Amino acid sequence: MRRIVNILLIALMVLGAAAVYDMKYEAERAAEHVASLQRQVETEEASIARLRATWSYLTQPQQVQAIAERHQDVLGLAPLRTDQIATLADIPERPAPVPIDQGALEDILAGLTN
């Protein structure tokens, strides 16, 4: 009996040691992974900053106006006139539908076929 308990405890001790080593290496790997992800994040952030700066440069009003003027013949863009501005209220309502007079319609159709 004692021998079995001893063997069991020794086995547990070995397992425990193995588990501790395993956890230690897992932790190290996780820390490395985190550091590598952070470097990637930093690279991406630098790329994003660079791309945003390029975007702002390319879409600045002066560039866009120059392009619109250079390709006036193809794009046909002209400055907005004040009489071209309207709101939804300026569009007239759809007129009320006139009800169809069935009798008159049938008379017309009958007259056509005759």
Place this chain on the structure above:
Amino acid sequence: MVAIDAGSGPRIARPVAGAAPVPRPVAPPVARPRRGEGDRTRVRVGLTMAAFGAVFLAIIGRLVQLGLEEAPAPSYVANAQDAILASRPDILDRNGEILATDIRIASLYAEPRRIVNVEEAMDAIAAVFPDLATPEMRERLSSDAGFIWIRREITPQQQEAVHRFGIPGFGFLTETQRFYPVGREVGHVVGMVNIDNEGLAGIESNIDQSWLASLHALGFARGEALEPVSLSLDLRVQHVMYDELTQAMARYQAIAAAGVVLNVNTGEVVAAVSLPDFDPNHPEDATVDNAFRVLSGTYEMGSVFKSFTIASALDSGRVSINDFFDAIHPLYVGNKAISDFHGQNRVLSVPEVFIYSSNIGTARIAVQMGMDTQMAYLDRFGLTSRLHTEIAAARPQVPAHPTQGDLMTMAFGHSIAVTPLQLVAAEAALMNGGWLMTPTFYPRSEEDALAGATQVVSAQTSAIMRQMTRLNVEDQRGSGNLAEVPGYLVGGKTGTAEKVVNGAYSSSVRLNSFLAAFPIDDPQYVVLVMLDEPKPERPGIGATAGLNTAPTAGAVIQRIAPMLGILPRFGIPDDYSLIPE
């Protein structure tokens, strides 16, 4: 016979050779346990077990403690570079467009001492930088030097390409450079930085003075991202003003131009342009000639000042809207005459003085108002003291001991030189019901603006001034007709100020301005257009403000009104009730 060994080991009955084993009862053990070897061992075992148990308990306890702790913020080894990088926040306009940002630029260096294979290194350089693959480069790489630059400011693609070669001894240093995508259009407002990323002018300098320099001194804000700073500037409106002023400078051959758009209800500067200008990406181009005229220059603005004279006179009660003033004969200051340009040579009512822009009439109004009232109102409008806004402003030039002659000339904008922005701020006070707000380049709400505002004229005076400026544009007799934009009720005042040439006022060299507000029944924005020394557009016509600055202001208003959310309205009746028949 049994030999009993008393000291060593357990009692064993050893049979002596020859004798028959006789079971002899063993003496019973003593009642009190003797301190034998066995007991000492048991104690030792117990102590060892206790020691191990304590150690394990300590380990378990520490594990539990670590398990309950919060994970520390992940951080990696910061390189020495980050310690010296002074990062700056992005600067955005009110709609989030980027006006200034940091970009990281890499530079390639080599440590020739550590280069193993020079041929390999030369191959890498030749592949990415063909112009650098020279015999001199080979020599430098073969030498024993510790550090040499190969190429500074390389593109990310080049950096990637060199990195892939994997040459030991090559390395990259990233530096942060300030980049202004929009460049010259916002150069004066945004400012620029020096080589150490410290702000030199404009908002960059303001950021440093407000909080960034202290942060850097304490060791923070290095190499990490900061919250972007938003300005009140609208890039689209700024561009329109820039475009129109550039065209006007070319059309009228002016030597300089300036323009401001100010929000009347919040005091936010929506656009501020000064020409000639420079590209903040090349700060070495900044000179005195292309300084920020809107704030760093003081000018005798001329007839646009008449709005303030008449408003002061009406608000103080010294002059009534129904008064008449004699504009038949010129007024004399010493031996200099004050006369009208295209004078009416008759008695004028107050609105007529305004729309005919009569110097004589305004001078008489100022005399009736009195010197003390005139100076008091100029102080209240903020036209006699330096403007305190986020960008450095020049101090206005006011006569220290104003004479009666000064009183009369100040009435129509001479003998006093102010910065254009404080003039616009004072005009905004005339248009918004009398509340003077300090102009700001940062976003500000109406509530905050009103909380910090002072009332300089009454709401009634403001209403009268709105009607008079509208009359000036709408009525054919006014000088601002060319600023009219159909659908937007534009009101404004022209100013044709003679500049001083060789100590005397010259009638051919002028500083023209147009100060407008729209829509006049509920003004939202004040627009100033200033042209320095404009010439006639074609021979035979004049070069007064109504002919050059007024149409430019009208063109600006037509383009910016939809952007600012102001829709045109048609069919509003005209109002001539101010002019007595």
